[in-house]
Amino acid sequence: MKKILITGASGLLGRYICNRLVPLGTEVYAITRMVPANPLQGIRYYPIDLTSHWFDDDLPSEVDAVVHLAQSSKFRDFPESALDVFKVNIESTARLLDYAKRVKVKQFIYASSGGVYGGGRNPFSESSNSFPSCRQLGYYFGSKLCGELLVNSYADIFSTVVVRPFFIYGAGQNRGMLIPRLIDNIAAGKSINIKGENGIRINPVHAADAAEAIVAALSLTVSATFNIAGPEVLSIREICEGIGKYIGKTPLFQLQVGAPDDLIADITSMSASLIAPQRRLLDMLVELA
Secondary structure (H helix, E strand, O other), rough: EEEEEEEOOOOOOHHHHHHHHHHHOOOOEEEEOOOOOOOOEEEEEEEOOOOOOOOOOOOOOHHHHHEEEOOOOOOOOOOOOOOHHHHHHHHHHHHHHHHHOOOOEHHHEEEHHHHEEEEOOOOOOOOOOOOOHHHHHHOHHHHHHHHHHHHHHHOOOOOEEEEEEEEEEOOOOOOOOOHHHHHHHOOOOOOOEEEEOOOOOOOOOOOHHHHHHHHHHHOOOOOOEEEOOOOOOEEEEHHHHHHHHHHHHOOOEEEEEOOOOOOOOOOOHHHHHHHOOOHHHHHHHHHHH
């Protein structure tokens, strides 16, 4: 793949992917809300707000692949910002798929979310076709699942790859996301709410591992779906205790009634077809805290 159009290029995962692609000699066309204050060298930026009335006529007339990473920053604000989420997760996906067909791309990669599985005690594999109801999923994850359906509808026209990231983390991440939020709350002496004794179990993935997996997916010629997650499973208590040990602050917990619904990815397919993730969360705290 020599020419790649990527949305959400200024986000955590997008930055890591762009930094991987440029040294490979790839022409990267990046859709961002605005040109970054410190733009990456070798990238052509297209300042487009996907929630506005944008036009794909301004985009490149020839690309090999589209990597659609963009997500609404207002994913927690339902129902007030429902249309913002819809425009980014569904409408822009439909429009980019039509653009991809028009310019005859070879591949379309769509970043969904591990959250589409809901939760449960056992690891989730991509072969599972059982998803929670829309009411259980909520608007944001429901919109991601809708995006998957749209993308997979084009599998006879070009290769489609759906990736489902699980709790991405990395340096420079928005402090409102899970891992930075836990770090900041522990540092501030705020209690962490967990269900049961240990809270949910997850296998979070470092942005560098997620980026390497998606870059590897650009070499695929078949359509597929992949969980993108880390190599170890940790409970929220284990994560918080590891953070506390690192920053020298004992975490406080507020136990809530009920059993936790774990969100653990089976990464067999990722490890076999893309890359085997290497980075472990508690080893990476040096770049997060």
